Amino acid sequence: MKLYEYAIRRILLMGLVLFGLSLFMFYLTRGFLPPSFALAPYITPRMNDAQKLALAQSLGVATKSCASFQAFSAFQQSCLVPVWAQYTQWLGNVLSGNWGYTLLPTAGPAAKTTTIFFSRFPFTAQLAVMGAILTILIGIPLGIVSATHNNKLPDHISRIVSLGGYSIPQFWFGYVLLIIFVLYARIGGLGLLPGSGSLATNCAICFANVVTPKAVTGAPILDGIISGNLHFAWDSFVAMILPAVTLSITSIGALTRIVRSSMLEVLRQDYILLAKSKGLQERVVIYRHALRNALLPAVTVAGLLTAFLFGGVVVIEIVFDLPGVGYTSLQAVNVFDINFVELYVLVTALIIVVTNLAVDIIYAKLDPRIRY
Amino acid sequence: MSETEPQIEARRSADLRLALHLFRKNPLVLVGLVLSVGSIVLALLSPFLVNSTSWQITHPLLKNCWNNPLFGWGNSNIAHDCSSSYVLGTDSYGRNLLTMIVLAIPVDLQIALEVVLSAVAIGIVFGATASYAGGIVDEVILRVTDIFLAVPGILLAIVFMVVFGRTLTVLTGAVLLIWWPTYVRLVRSQVLSEKERPYVESLRSIGAGRFRILFRHIVPNSIYPLLVQATLDIGSVILTVSALTFIGLSPSPLLPELGNLASLGSQYFFTAPWLIIFPGLTILLISLGFNLLGDGLRDILDPRLRR
Numbered sequence: 001m002k003l004y005e006y007a008i009r010r011i012l013l014m015g016l017v018l019f020g021l022s023l024f025m026f027y028l029t030r031g032f033l034p035p036s037f038a039l040a041p042y043i044t045p046r047m048n049d050a051q052k053l054a055l056a057q058s059l060g061v062a063t064k065s066c067a068s069f070q071a072f073s074a075f076q077q078s079c080l081v082p083v084w085a086q087y088t089q090w091l092g093n094v095l096s097g098n099w100g101y102t103l104l105p106t107a108g109p110a111a112k113t114t115t116i117f118f119s120r121f122p123f124t125a126q127l128a129v130m131g132a133i134l135t136i137l138i139g140i141p142l143g144i145v146s147a148t149h150n151n152k153l154p155d156h157i158s159r160i161v162s163l164g165g166y167s168i169p170q171f172w173f174g175y176v177l178l179i180i181f182v183l184y185a186r187i188g189g190l191g192l193l194p195g196s197g198s199l200a201t202n203c204a205i206c207f208a209n210v211v212t213p214k215a216v217t218g219a220p221i222l223d224g225i226i227s228g229n230l231h232f233a234w235d236s237f238v239a240m241i242l243p244a245v246t247l248s249i250t251s252i253g254a255l256t257r258i259v260r261s262s263m264l265e266v267l268r269q270d271y272i273l274l275a276k277s278k279g280l281q282e283r284v285v286i287y288r289h290a291l292r293n294a295l296l297p298a299v300t301v302a303g304l305l306t307a308f309l310f311g312g313v314v315v316i317e318i319v320f321d322l323p324g325v326g327y328t329s330l331q332a333v334n335v336f337d338i339n340f341v342e343l344y345v346l347v348t349a350l351i352i353v354v355t356n357l358a359v360d361i362i363y364a365k366l367d368p369r370i371r372y
Numbered sequence: 373m374s375e376t377e378p379q380i381e382a383r384r385s386a387d388l389r390l391a392l393h394l395f396r397k398n399p400l401v402l403v404g405l406v407l408s409v410g411s412i413v414l415a416l417l418s419p420f421l422v423n424s425t426s427w428q429i430t431h432p433l434l435k436n437c438w439n440n441p442l443f444g445w446g447n448s449n450i451a452h453d454c455s456s457s458y459v460l461g462t463d464s465y466g467r468n469l470l471t472m473i474v475l476a477i478p479v480d481l482q483i484a485l486e487v488v489l490s491a492v493a494i495g496i497v498f499g500a501t502a503s504y505a506g507g508i509v510d511e512v513i514l515r516v517t518d519i520f521l522a523v524p525g526i527l528l529a530i531v532f533m534v535v536f537g538r539t540l541t542v543l544t545g546a547v548l549l550i551w552w553p554t555y556v557r558l559v560r561s562q563v564l565s566e567k568e569r570p571y572v573e574s575l576r577s578i579g580a581g582r583f584r585i586l587f588r589h590i591v592p593n594s595i596y597p598l599l600v601q602a603t604l605d606i607g608s609v610i611l612t613v614s615a616l617t618f619i620g621l622s623p624s625p626l627l628p629e630l631g632n633l634a635s636l637g638s639q640y641f642f643t644a645p646w647l648i649i650f651p652g653l654t655i656l657l658i659s660l661g662f663n664l665l666g667d668g669l670r671d672i673l674d675p676r677l678r679r
């Protein structure tokens with residue numbers, strides 16, 4: 001099989017996964033919640049009952065023969081549409097971008113679910129990207145040191161760090177960092193780092209009274225840089241330090257273990273022995289010969305790490321009071337705004353499957369031994 | 373020819389001795405064993421140590437009693453002066469935090485055990501079926517696990533809990549929803565490699581049934597990696613459960629569950645950091661214990677890693 005044939009097969013499978021996921025989520029929410037929940041995101045204020053009924057019928061939630069909105073609200077048998085029939089309608093709606101209005105009380109009346117979601121998503125993406133950068137910057141070197149110093153002190157330390165990262169409750173780690181860096185590490189009466197919120201205004205190393213630039217990308221750090229407002233960019237960055245560290249702790253643990261074990265595997269190979277016996281320096285052997293091959297398996301877990309990061313943001317955004325989609329999803333859940341959460345689930349799943357696909361294709365490019 | 377009874381016996385005891393030796397050589401496993409067994413013992417003893425209904429009773433007058441001379445909390449951070457002092461203070465419902473932590477350990481461990489054991493059972497049934505049946509059955513089971521592995525688990529769990537309500541059973545189900553695909557995959561790959569072994573061939577040639585070969589021979593032979601994974605996952609399940617209750621999906625705000633206790637404490641973290649530190653520390657220790665134990669078990673059970 002050629003690479004592009006493989007890629008096409010994978011893209012089809014990817015579509016299948018997303019389809020299956022949307023079907024599962026749909027059955028879960030429509031099959032077990034009253035039909036009024038499906039209607040709620042599309043109702044605008046000042047709609048009368050006849051309009052609501054017409055809306056329910058056009059959404060495929062109520063049957064055409066349904067007599068009145070009261071009958072629909074009372075779940076009368078004549079009004080109920082089977083879930084599979086609702087799904088096709090729903091799919092048509094959401095594929096054309098119609099996710100209805102969000103029920104979030106903070107969003108104001110008639111705010112579109114997609115508008116709110118995509119205005120907050122860049123912030124979450126910024127947090128996840130910072131988490132990913134930290135994971136790579138710390139996880140890979142830690143794994144290498146651990147493998148090259150197998151069963152010595154650096155190995156023990158890095159194993160404790162990685163197992164600890166794997167075992168630590170993220171929300172708790174976030175609070176511990178807050179207690180240390182905000183409550184105890186104080187300079188001139190201010191905490192070293194800001195306590196919460198997306199913009200650091202009240203800490204020892206940030207600027208006071210910065211002007212908020214116009215949102216271009218929605219990710220504050222980028223916005224600050226684009227608009228030339230570097231004080232704003234810096235303050236936004238400072239506000240992200242603790243959340244990003246907290247977010248990445250679990251994935252650092254995971255990546256360190258993977259790099260360690262694959263590095264140990266590679267260091268046992270004959271060609272490493274040959275390289276050493278040629279008289280090459282230890283450093284050259286490790287970084288030029290071993291590392292490239294050892295990093296290959298680490299690339300394959302990128303999808304898993306993405307899942308860690310995007311799942312972790314929900315908790316992190318709550319701990320640090322950040323205005324991203326994770327936090328908003330939880331607010332949405334509390335008012336049964338199912339569409340919002342489904343949008344988050346599907347967008348995240350899309351990111352994860354695309355990452356997995358990209359990883360597999362890159363992997364095939366990196367490793368000439370792999371044939372599809 | 374095959375070994376005689378005494379020879380097998382001798383090899384087994386040698387294996388056991390080697391395992392015990394490796395166990396002693398690795399101090400981290402011992403720490404893991406102490407922490408994990410300790411938490412189980414504490415969970416079993418907790419009904420005898422503390423009044424198991426005390427969590428349902430709130431004491432408005434004892435709210436935030438933080439005067440503990442031991443920690444020197446009484447002076448600067450005092451919220452409310454109470455006549456008696458509590459070792460870890462009282463929470464915002466006026467309940468003794470230490471008692472609540474002791475009561476919470478069995479709650480978390482029980483959920484974790486239920487989730488992991490159910491996931492193992494599901495994994496054995498579907499994973500073994502997938503790999504042994506092959507073809508379309510295998511493909512369908514794999515694609516279904518794909519779906520669940522493509523989403524951050526916590527999101528699925530949140531939606532599941534919103535739909536079915538906030539009870540302990542639903543919480544367990546929600547976390548199980550995250551964990552079962554991993555075990556199906558694990559058992560599948562184990563059985564796939566195991567079924568190519570010569571002993572399966574010989575079993576087939578003496579006329580053993582497929583079902584018998586699969587569940588009496590192949591599955592027991594691939595149980596070790598499953599055991600390691602299950603041990604490791606007890607820690608991860610506790611983390612997920614506590615994260616879910618921490619973000620507000622607790623069945624009851626009063627429930628003594630470590631994530632919920634931390635959530636209650638988080639409201640006071642600037643004035644009374646210990647209210648969140650100690651429940652969280654308990655989660656960390658239990659989770660670390662099972663992770664260390666699982667990590668050590670893998671080293672001991674997997675002969676390739678022994679050197």
